[in-house]
Every structure is written in C-alpha cells, then in structure tokens.
Amino acid sequence: MHSKLLAAVAACALTALAPAVSARDANAVIPPQHQGTHQGLIVIGHRGASGYRPEHTLESYRLAIRQGADFIEPDLVATKDGVLVARHENEISGTTDVASHPEFANRRTTKIIDGHSRTGWFTEDFTLAELRTLRARERIPAVRPANTRYDGMFQIPTFAEVVRLAKAESRGGRMVGVYPETKHPTWFASEGRRLDGRPIGISLGRKLVETLVAEGFTDPHRVYIQSFEVANLIELKKSIMPSAGVDFPLVQLFDDIHSSGPYDFRWNAAQGADLDAIYGGLAGVIGGIGANTQYQALATGPALQWMKANYASGLGPWKGNLLPRTPLAANVDANGDGVAQLATRNLGLVHPMLAHALKAGLVVHPYTLRAEENYLSQSPTGINQSVVSEAVQLYGLGVQGFFIDQPDLGVAARDIFLDLSKLDPGKP
Numbered sequence: 001m002h003s004k005l006l007a008a009v010a011a012c013a014l015t016a017l018a019p020a021v022s023a024r025d026a027n028a029v030i031p032p033q034h035q036g037t038h039q040g041l042i043v044i045g046h047r048g049a050s051g052y053r054p055e056h057t058l059e060s061y062r063l064a065i066r067q068g069a070d071f072i073e074p075d076l077v078a079t080k081d082g083v084l085v086a087r088h089e090n091e092i093s094g095t096t097d098v099a100s101h102p103e104f105a106n107r108r109t110t111k112i113i114d115g116h117s118r119t120g121w122f123t124e125d126f127t128l129a130e131l132r133t134l135r136a137r138e139r140i141p142a143v144r145p146a147n148t149r150y151d152g153m154f155q156i157p158t159f160a161e162v163v164r165l166a167k168a169e170s171r172g173g174r175m176v177g178v179y180p181e182t183k184h185p186t187w188f189a190s191e192g193r194r195l196d197g198r199p200i201g202i203s204l205g206r207k208l209v210e211t212l213v214a215e216g217f218t219d220p221h222r223v224y225i226q227s228f229e230v231a232n233l234i235e236l237k238k239s240i241m242p243s244a245g246v247d248f249p250l251v252q253l254f255d256d257i258h259s260s261g262p263y264d265f266r267w268n269a270a271q272g273a274d275l276d277a278i279y280g281g282l283a284g285v286i287g288g289i290g291a292n293t294q295y296q297a298l299a300t301g302p303a304l305q306w307m308k309a310n311y312a313s314g315l316g317p318w319k320g321n322l323l324p325r326t327p328l329a330a331n332v333d334a335n336g337d338g339v340a341q342l343a344t345r346n347l348g349l350v351h352p353m354l355a356h357a358l359k360a361g362l363v364v365h366p367y368t369l370r371a372e373e374n375y376l377s378q379s380p381t382g383i384n385q386s387v388v389s390e391a392v393q394l395y396g397l398g399v400q401g402f403f404i405d406q407p408d409l410g411v412a413a414r415d416i417f418l419d420l421s422k423l424d425p426g427k428p
Contacts, residue, residue, distance in 0.1 A: 038070075039418065042401035043410035044179055045069035046368050047088065051405035054136045054147055056086040056095070057154035058165055065169045068411035071179040071224065073403060074162045078188055078202045083128045084159035084211060088139060089113075090184060093120035096134040097152060104130070109195055113187055114263040124188070124202075125195040131156050143372055159208065163215045166222070177222035180208055181253070185232040186264045205236045209244050218246050224365075226251040226316055229264040230298075231278050237311035249313030251365065257296040257321050257353075266291040282306060299353040304360045314363040316403075317353060319394070322366050324349050325377050334373050334384035341374040348380030350397060358398050366394060367403035369410065388413045392420070 048060025049067055061072045074086035090113070093099055098121045099108075107126070110119040123131065136154045138147040157165075159180065166176040182204040184192070192200040208225065212218060225248050227233050233250045241247055255261075268278055269290045275283050283289045285306045286297040297303065304315065324347045331340035357364050370376075371387040378384055385393075387406065391413030394402055404410040 038414055040400055041395060041414050041417070042070040042365075043068060043407055043414060044365060044401055044403045045072045045407045046403040046405050047075065047086075048072055049405070049407050051144065051371060052147070054095070054138045054150050054154060056088060056157070057136050058157045058161060059150070059154050061157075061162060061165055062169070064407045065166070065176050067408040069176075069407040070401075071177040072162065072166060073179040073181065074157075074159060075181045075183050076159055076204055076208060077123045077183050078200070078204060078207065079123055079126055079128045079131060080194065081127045082202055082207065084204065084207050085123060085128070085131060086157050086159060086162055087123060088183075089118075090123045090187075091118045091120040092123060092134070092156075095136060095139050096121075096156065097137055098134050101134065107195055111192070113192075114184055115266065122195075124192065124200050128158065143374065159211050160215055163211065163217045167215070167217065175219075175222055177224070178217070179224045179226065179251075181226045182208060182229075182232055184263075185227060185229050186267045189232070191267060203232075203235075203240075205232050206240050209236070209240050209246060209248075212248075213244050213246065220246070220248050223248040224251050224314065225249070226253050226314075228253040228255055228262060230262045230282070231264040231268065234279065234311045249363075250311055251314035251316050251363075252298070252307055252312045253316040253367075254295040254299065254318060254321065254353075256318055257294060257299050259294070261292070261294040261297075265289050265293045280310060282310075299351070299356070301352075301356040301359070304353070304356045304362060308360040308362050312362060314365055315353070315357045316365050316367055317351075319366045319369065319390075319402075322351050322354055323347075323377075323393075324351065328378070332378070332384060334376065337373075339373075341372075342376055342378065342384060343374070345378040345382065346380050346385075354397060354399070363401070364399045365401045365403065366399055369394075369402050369404040369406075371406045371409055388416065392417045 045064025047055035049063040050060055053060035053063055056074060064072050075088050076084045077087050077090040078084055088095055098104055107121055110117060111122060132155060134156060135152045136156060137151040138144055141148045163178055166178050170176045185204045188200050188202045188204050194200060225236060233252060237250060268275060275289050279289060286303050325344035326347055328343055328345055332342040333340040334342040354364060369387050369391055376385055387409050391402060391410055395417040
C-alpha cells in the first residue's frame with residue numbers, strides 16, 4: 001500500500017479509533033499472535049512503559065515487555081563506584097526522593113553539565129548502596145498524576161538488572177531486546193568531577209559493553225546502543241566493541257537540528273583536540289567541526305552516508321524535526337477534558353533526512369511518541385491526531401520503529417499498519 005494513501009487513511013480513520021484503543025488495560029499482556037518479527041517493525045518502550053509507571057524502574061520495563069515492546073530503553077549514568085544505573089539524568093532530584101533524605105543534604109550541589117547549570121544531587125556522588133536507599137518518583141507529575149501513586153515504591157535499577165529482566169522475559173519464542181543510551185558520555189569520561197573535585201573518568205560505553213558481555217547478552221539482534229554524541233559511538237565501533245569481540249548496531253540520536261549540536265564537538269574543539277584523529281573524515285564531509293556545529297550538518301545525504309560507512313546502523317531523530325509543526329492560533333481541547341492542550345499542526349512536510357537516511361541504509365527510529373494531548377498535533381488538514389495515528393503515519397513514511405511511552409498503543413498502531421498494508425488500493 002502506498003505510504004501517502006496509508007498516511008491519509010491513518011490520519012483520518014484512526015482519530016475515531018483512538019478513544020477505544022487508549023482505553024486498553026495498561027496491564028494487558030500481548031497475545032502470542034502479536035509477537036515476533038512483524039516484518040522488521042519494532043516498538044521501543046521509552047524508559048519502559050513510562051506513560052503508566054515511573055520511568056526507569058524494573059516495574060516500568062516489565063510492563064513495557066508485557067505490553068508487547070520489542071526493546072526496552074534504559075538511559076545510563078554511573079555511580080561513584082562505577083556501576084551503570086538507569087536514570088534519565090545523572091541529576092536525580094526530579095526522579096527520586098533524595099531531597100527527603102537528610103543524610104544526603106550536604107551532597108546537593110551545582111554542576112555545569114554539557115554547558116548547562118544544574119543544581120541537585122548527582123549519581124556520581126553516590127555509591128550504588130547509597131542509591132539503593134532511594135526510591136523512584138514520577139518525573140512529570142503534572143502530566144501523569146496517576147503515576148504518582150507509585151512514588152516511593154520502586155528502587156533505581158542497575159543496567160545489569162535491566163538486562164537480566166529482558167533475559168527472564170524472553171520465553172515462548174519471544175526475544176526481548178535492550179536499547180541503552182549513554183547519557184553525557186563526555187562529562188563522565190573527560191569533563192566531569194565528583195563532589196570532592198576529583199575527576200570522574202568513567203567510559204560509559206566501555207562499562208555498557210562490559211556489562212552486556214558479563215551478562216551473556218551479546219546477540220546483535222537484541223541490542224541497539226544510542227547516543228546524542230558522536231565520538232563515543234565512533235570509539236565503540238572502532239575500539240571498544242572489537243576489543244570485546246562484539247559488534248552491536250549503533251544509533252546516532254539527533255536533538256533539535258536547528259538549535260543544538262553534539263556536545264562532544266564543542267568540548268573537543270575547545271580542548272584543541274586532534275579532530276581528525278577522533279572523527280576521521282567526518283569534518284571534511286560536513287565542512288568542519290567546531291563549537292557551533294549543529295545536528296543539521298549531520299542531516300545531509302553525504303553525512304548520513306559517511307556515518308553509515310563508518311559507525312552508525314541507525315538514526316534517532318526528534319519527531320518534531322522529522323515532521324515539522326507550526327503553532328496553532330489557539331490551543332484545541334482534542335480529548336474533551338475541558339483543557340485545551342493540543343497546540344500545533346503538522347505542515348505536511350517530511351524532512352529530507354528521512355529519505356537520505358533510508359537511502360544510506362540506516363534504520364530510522366524517531367522519538368518520542370506520547371499519548372497525552374500536549375504532545376500531539378493536528379494533521380495538515382486540521383484533524384486532531386492520536387498517538388496511534390501518529391505512529392501509523394510514521395510507519396507509513398518508512399520508519400522501522402519508534403520510542404513510545406505507551407508501548408501498548410505502539411503495538412496497536414503496528415497491528416493497524418500491517419493490516420492496512422494488506423489492502424489492495426486498486427480494489428473497491
């Protein structure tokens with residue numbers, strides 16, 4: 001079925017289907033007939049099933065798996081004693097109850113992370129045993145008040161525990177994968193300091209691979225490694241993975257291509273580092289690497305082809321860049337709850353980086369799909385989209401997967417897309 005027709009069908013028809021789909025039991029287990037390869041299309045549980053449970057907890061990951069996610073995604077940071085744990089950021093005041101622990105009050109501090117000032121408590125200043133005394137909490141309670149009922153119930157998991165969960169839940173012919181992200185790798189390896197001023201000096205990529213090898217989780221079909229930075233992915237490809245005897249697919253994440261760039265570009269340029277030694281021929285392809293080099297320099301055909309040839313297997317763009325939006329004159333109450341939160345309309349355009357990436361042979365996994373109204377948009381013709389219609393549209397445009405906070409709705413979208421793809425538009 002042609003992608004334009006499929007996208008049109010999805011945008012129009014699925015709006016009516018969305019309320020019924022959204023009402024699905026968040027604890028539902030996906031039946032066996034919905035498991036398997038699904039023609040290579042995957043659903044990635046973004047920080048687990050973070051629409052239903054506090055993110056980056058074993059309970060969130062477990063629910064994502066049972067809702068049918070093919071991969072679960074832990075963001076990885078390091079503890080003081082060098083253990084990888086799953087947190088959205090190394091600053092943990094928004095995702096744990098650390099502020100209510102008087103024994104840790106004196107560890108609150110301010111650090112400059114990737115050029116941004118952050119005040120709070122940082123994982124690199126806590127041992128794993130100390131972090132175990134904390135409990136997770138919902139990161140965006142105003143958006144997901146139902147998740148706050150779980151505040152204080154769950155521990156911070158280690159990466160090893162996330163891998164073990166994926167292994168334990170892989171049964172009956174179903175194989176669950178992990179999709180870890182290294183968070184602030186330059187900070188942890190080169191720039192960052194602990195509370196006492198000592199350098200952190202931890203390679204997240206090396207620790208990640210060591211953990212996968214130690215856990216016997218080395219099937220490249222069950223792992224993607226992602227990062228917003230470039231140098232650590234190249235190091236993984238050229239050095240770390242060959243030394244460990246493994247070869248996992250690497251995914252280059254793009255933040256907003258118009259306003260940001262890989263932090264390691266800025267750091268290495270400022271240090272006067274040998275950019276050719278670090279990045280190979282990339283600088284020549286994109287016209288140089290400097291403090292102000294943005295992701296849009298990497299979103300061209302030649303750059304994506306170079307990335308594919310040298311280190312990357314996939315691209316993870318922000319959906320707002322892939323499908324550009326424009327603000328509405330006034331917000332719309334799309335779900336009828338009395339609060340108008342839908343604020344944008346799609347322009348009907350697709351950024352050329354999608355075609356460039358697919359032509360280069362890269363898989364494309366955009367982020368992040370969320371069911372709540374304030375994260376959604378209208379179609380170019382003014383139809384209020386659901387997250388299901390958004391997901392079907394992306395599949396129709398050629399992406400092979402996406403990160404989603406409600407994996408059950410991602411699975412529903414994939415089922416709808418595959419059913420629509422069987423239709424013959426030439427028949428009445």
